[in-house]
Amino acid sequence: MDMNVISSPNSEKKGGCTTNCTLANKYLTSLPKKLKDNVVNFALETKKLGQEDPRRIFHALKVGFAITVVSLFYYFQALYNGFGVSAMWAVITVVVVFEYTVGATLGKGLNRMISTCIAGFLGVVAHYLADLSGDTGEPILLALFGFIVASTMTFMRFFPKLKARYDYGLMIFILTFALVAVSGYRDDEVIKMAQQRLSTIIIGSCIAMIICIFISPVWIGAEFHFLIASNIHKLANFLQGFGSEYLKMKDEKSKEEETFRQQYKSVLGTKTTEETMANLASWEPSHGKFKFSHPWKQYLKVGALTRMCAYRVDALNNCLNSDILQVETPEEIQEKMKESCKKLSSELGKVLKEVSLGLKKTKKTATAKTQLRETKKAAHELKMLLQETSLWEKFNLLDVLPAATVASILIDIVDCVENIIEEVHELASMADFKSMDSAVCPENQLSQIIVVGEVTTTDKNNHGPDLKGPTPSVAEPEIKSLQ
Amino acid sequence: MDMNVISSPNSEKKGGCTTNCTLANKYLTSLPKKLKDNVVNFALETKKLGQEDPRRIFHALKVGFAITVVSLFYYFQALYNGFGVSAMWAVITVVVVFEYTVGATLGKGLNRMISTCIAGFLGVVAHYLADLSGDTGEPILLALFGFIVASTMTFMRFFPKLKARYDYGLMIFILTFALVAVSGYRDDEVIKMAQQRLSTIIIGSCIAMIICIFISPVWIGAEFHFLIASNIHKLANFLQGFGSEYLKMKDEKSKEEETFRQQYKSVLGTKTTEETMANLASWEPSHGKFKFSHPWKQYLKVGALTRMCAYRVDALNNCLNSDILQVETPEEIQEKMKESCKKLSSELGKVLKEVSLGLKKTKKTATAKTQLRETKKAAHELKMLLQETSLWEKFNLLDVLPAATVASILIDIVDCVENIIEEVHELASMADFKSMDSAVCPENQLSQIIVVGEVTTTDKNNHGPDLKGPTPSVAEPEIKSLQ
Numbered sequence: 001m002d003m004n005v006i007s008s009p010n011s012e013k014k015g016g017c018t019t020n021c022t023l024a025n026k027y028l029t030s031l032p033k034k035l036k037d038n039v040v041n042f043a044l045e046t047k048k049l050g051q052e053d054p055r056r057i058f059h060a061l062k063v064g065f066a067i068t069v070v071s072l073f074y075y076f077q078a079l080y081n082g083f084g085v086s087a088m089w090a091v092i093t094v095v096v097v098f099e100y101t102v103g104a105t106l107g108k109g110l111n112r113m114i115s116t117c118i119a120g121f122l123g124v125v126a127h128y129l130a131d132l133s134g135d136t137g138e139p140i141l142l143a144l145f146g147f148i149v150a151s152t153m154t155f156m157r158f159f160p161k162l163k164a165r166y167d168y169g170l171m172i173f174i175l176t177f178a179l180v181a182v183s184g185y186r187d188d189e190v191i192k193m194a195q196q197r198l199s200t201i202i203i204g205s206c207i208a209m210i211i212c213i214f215i216s217p218v219w220i221g222a223e224f225h226f227l228i229a230s231n232i233h234k235l236a237n238f239l240q241g242f243g244s245e246y247l248k249m250k251d252e253k254s255k256e257e258e259t260f261r262q263q264y265k266s267v268l269g270t271k272t273t274e275e276t277m278a279n280l281a282s283w284e285p286s287h288g289k290f291k292f293s294h295p296w297k298q299y300l301k302v303g304a305l306t307r308m309c310a311y312r313v314d315a316l317n318n319c320l321n322s323d324i325l326q327v328e329t330p331e332e333i334q335e336k337m338k339e340s341c342k343k344l345s346s347e348l349g350k351v352l353k354e355v356s357l358g359l360k361k362t363k364k365t366a367t368a369k370t371q372l373r374e375t376k377k378a379a380h381e382l383k384m385l386l387q388e389t390s391l392w393e394k395f396n397l398l399d400v401l402p403a404a405t406v407a408s409i410l411i412d413i414v415d416c417v418e419n420i421i422e423e424v425h426e427l428a429s430m431a432d433f434k435s436m437d438s439a440v441c442p443e444n445q446l447s448q449i450i451v452v453g454e455v456t457t458t459d460k461n462n463h464g465p466d467l468k469g470p471t472p473s474v475a476e477p478e479i480k481s482l483q
Numbered sequence: 484m485d486m487n488v489i490s491s492p493n494s495e496k497k498g499g500c501t502t503n504c505t506l507a508n509k510y511l512t513s514l515p516k517k518l519k520d521n522v523v524n525f526a527l528e529t530k531k532l533g534q535e536d537p538r539r540i541f542h543a544l545k546v547g548f549a550i551t552v553v554s555l556f557y558y559f560q561a562l563y564n565g566f567g568v569s570a571m572w573a574v575i576t577v578v579v580v581f582e583y584t585v586g587a588t589l590g591k592g593l594n595r596m597i598s599t600c601i602a603g604f605l606g607v608v609a610h611y612l613a614d615l616s617g618d619t620g621e622p623i624l625l626a627l628f629g630f631i632v633a634s635t636m637t638f639m640r641f642f643p644k645l646k647a648r649y650d651y652g653l654m655i656f657i658l659t660f661a662l663v664a665v666s667g668y669r670d671d672e673v674i675k676m677a678q679q680r681l682s683t684i685i686i687g688s689c690i691a692m693i694i695c696i697f698i699s700p701v702w703i704g705a706e707f708h709f710l711i712a713s714n715i716h717k718l719a720n721f722l723q724g725f726g727s728e729y730l731k732m733k734d735e736k737s738k739e740e741e742t743f744r745q746q747y748k749s750v751l752g753t754k755t756t757e758e759t760m761a762n763l764a765s766w767e768p769s770h771g772k773f774k775f776s777h778p779w780k781q782y783l784k785v786g787a788l789t790r791m792c793a794y795r796v797d798a799l800n801n802c803l804n805s806d807i808l809q810v811e812t813p814e815e816i817q818e819k820m821k822e823s824c825k826k827l828s829s830e831l832g833k834v835l836k837e838v839s840l841g842l843k844k845t846k847k848t849a850t851a852k853t854q855l856r857e858t859k860k861a862a863h864e865l866k867m868l869l870q871e872t873s874l875w876e877k878f879n880l881l882d883v884l885p886a887a888t889v890a891s892i893l894i895d896i897v898d899c900v901e902n903i904i905e906e907v908h909e910l911a912s913m914a915d916f917k918s919m920d921s922a923v924c925p926e927n928q929l930s931q932i933i934v935v936g937e938v939t940t941t942d943k944n945n946h947g948p949d950l951k952g953p954t955p956s957v958a959e960p961e962i963k964s965l966q
Contacts (some may be wrong), residue, residue, distance in 0.1 A: 075665045153544065171578060182555075405887075
């Protein structure tokens with residue numbers, strides 16, 4: 001007993017020491033481990049970012065190059081003149097103006113140059129006016145001018161149209177005006193300072209813009225174009241995959257297909273991105289197939305319709321997971337619906353892929369419109385099937401509801417797709433895309449064609465007339481009746 | 484005949500002249516008219532922007548005031564020292580750092596101060612190192628340092644986490660390093676310049692931050708909080724209006740209700756806005772009911788679930804306009820469905836309003852959970868109705884599909900709402916919201932309670948236990964069977 005009493009605190013103490021030691025040890029060993037983990041994670045993410053888009057690495061090197069060039073200019077100017085304040089503006093301008101895409105760089109550069117020019121001029125004028133009013137009045141007038149200009153320009157930054165394109169310019173306006181007007185120099189020095197600031201800012205902006213445009217440029221217009229096309233493509237992928245996926249048993253569904261199917265979700269939230277891209281794209285000069293006055297606003301319309309279609313695709317996706325629709329569809333219904341739904345879904349996917357492909361290649365295509373006729377036929381068949389009373393009356397409504405809901409959403413999507421086709425067609429006319437006809441190319445050939453290259457179409461004239469007016473068609477009355 | 488021949492060109496000429504004159508006249512009179520129109524439009528938009536949110540006007544005045552203060556500081560400093568280059572940094576800092584919301588201003592100000600501090604120190608070190616290598620080696624080493632720092636920092640701006648919070652800081656880092664390292668001054672001057680730049684930037688940042696915080700501040704945290712609450716409220720409005728709207732004839736629908744109903748659409752595209760707001764809110768100190776470590780990330784979760792619910796509400800809205808669902812629902816079905824759909828829809832609206840209200844008041848509420856039980860009962864009834872074979876078998880599937888689709892979407896929304904309630908409850912726990920019970924207050928009383936004020940609850944303990952654990956309930960098994 002005694003032994004026990006004595007040994008017990010001992011062992012506890014020992015145990016306590018051991019625990020503490022282990023904890024301390026763990027903490028000490030975990031610190032470098034954590035650091036190591038962080039470094040490894042950082043390296044991995046760096047690698048991932050670089051691999052995802054190697055142009056990011058080029059961009060970083062370009063910025064380094066531009067800053068080196070302008071810094072050396074500043075360094076030598078400072079050495080020779082002994083006073084490098086003005087040249088400093090060139091360094092600042094390059095750092096601030098140089099953005100990833102050409103559109104953003106041009107937007108900032110032009111905003112900065114024009115604003116500096118106007119505000120510098122007004123600042124000099126304000127300085128003279130204040131100077132006239134004597135030593136007492138000068139600071140009062142200058143403060144008043146500064147207050148009015150800063151307040152007005154700040155409020156103007158709330159105007160949505162100005163904010164979208166000239167936000168940076170308005171900020172620089174306030175900055176330059178305040179610096180020039182309130183500089184407190186003598187008159188001749190103010191003008192000299194304003195001139196120096198303007199010229200160095202022009203030098204800095206031009207260095208940034210030239211390097212951005214001429215060394216592996218990233219055109220945001222082209223990015224925007226391909227974003228819109230790839231969004232349509234993602235919906236097409238979902239629809240082509242949906243037919244088979246929907247009719248599979250739960251455990252058959254593979255994870256790969258699952259992630260493939262979820263791609264469309266990124267389309268749901270791109271509104272803000274698209275608006276920013278359209279704004280920046282409008283700063284860019286003619287590049288590749290995109291002219292200076294390329295109809296970027298029309299892309300926003302196509303984007304909005306694609307998003308509306310994506311909401312419906314989301315509803316379709318919910319049918320795969322929804323509680324109420326999780327009932328097992330009766331086999332007879334499944335049998336009958338299977339083919340119709342699969343057909344319509346994959347037809348829709350095919351049409352959207354065609355639209356996306358035409359857009360990607362900046363080509364006018366009538367194939368989508370022709371294919372849409374097939375799609376409408378498939379929708380009509382599905383609708384007929386829904387009206388077949390003999391088929392449905394045997395079952396409980398709740399059992400057939402999943403199949404019927406899927407069918408009705410699919411029929412709904414036909415309208416969305418038609419709207420997309422219309423707006424893409426309008427876009428092709430506005431942007432003067434050339435005609436092509438990819439109907440002659442089998443699908444696997446199409447995917448091999450390089451996106452930016454020209455395509456020789458052997459069957460150009462067969463479907464040519466379709467592009468010039470409303471689609472002439474024998475099947476038209478039948479299609480109309482579906483709408 | 485001759486007369487005709489002669490007179491005809493004359494009259495044509497006269498007509499031509501008249502047309503030209505009229506055109507020229509029109510052009511001349513239209514110019515000032517256009518200008519006038521522009522001015523009027525501008526004035527109207529200014530008025531609208533000011534009325535929508537008078538804090539915009541305050542913000543403009545605040546910026547004007549801050550710039551006046553710092554400009555005068557600069558002006559007198561320049562007068563006395565004859566050389567105002569360092570003080571200039573204070574003006575620049577105020578203009579660049581002063582943003583509309585406290586979070587944005589603090590984020591920029593802190594980024595600017597800390598980056599300038601670190602980069603300035605490293606710049607001085609780089610300058611010394613380069614100095615050691617002699618006259619030839621100096622510019623080479625400086626260029627190399629500049630290139631490495633600029634490239635690395637530019638690439639780091641691509642890291643999503645760094646971009647979200649420290650993008651501005653990384654840019655300022657490049658800027659300061661380049662300016663200090665490459666300044667070309669003698670050693671003692673470099674340190675003096677770095678010190679001056681740092682102190683004036685701290686002065687500028689502090690002026691901007693103090694004026695932003697202490698004169699009618701706009702807290703982005705509070706804005707974010709109310710955005711999330713009002714998004715939920717918008718969905719509630721739609722659902723409460725939907726029941727009656729859906730069953731009205733087309734020509735009965737008023738335009739007012741139409742626009743009221745469309746409010747929810749703004750919820751579909753707020754993802755990017757919410758993410759930005761959450762980031763900026765995390766810079767803000769404790770204000771009102773929001774602490775420094777308020778769980779802003781949890782708001783993103785609630786926001787995402789609200790958006791998911793909005794997609795389903797969008798599907799519901801499509802039912803009102805869809806082609807396939809535009810068939811007239813048979814009267815018997817309408818009669819039977821009317822009450823159930825209306826009940827479920829308005830129950831859902833009520834629950835969401837309760838959630839939104841609790842959130843707005845930063846109160847923990849169990850009422851929503853209690854109400855959800857009612858909602859689930861209503862959903863259960865609707866589901867039973869869908870299973871009543873005797874009701875449906877008389878009709879063509881296509882005729883009853885609209886009603887059935889609406890019902891199934893409504894039942895689907897119950898899950899969404901439950902998820903929202905869960906996450907809002909989690910948020911209330913994380914943020915230590917106080918308990919309240921609004922079930923005792925009739926709805927019109929509730930709307931009179933000032934949002935920020937405290938509410939005395941007379942019936943606090945009745946529903947209190949609900950908050951502490953999983954909802955104990957007799958109706959539970961029945962509800963579970965619905966899921």
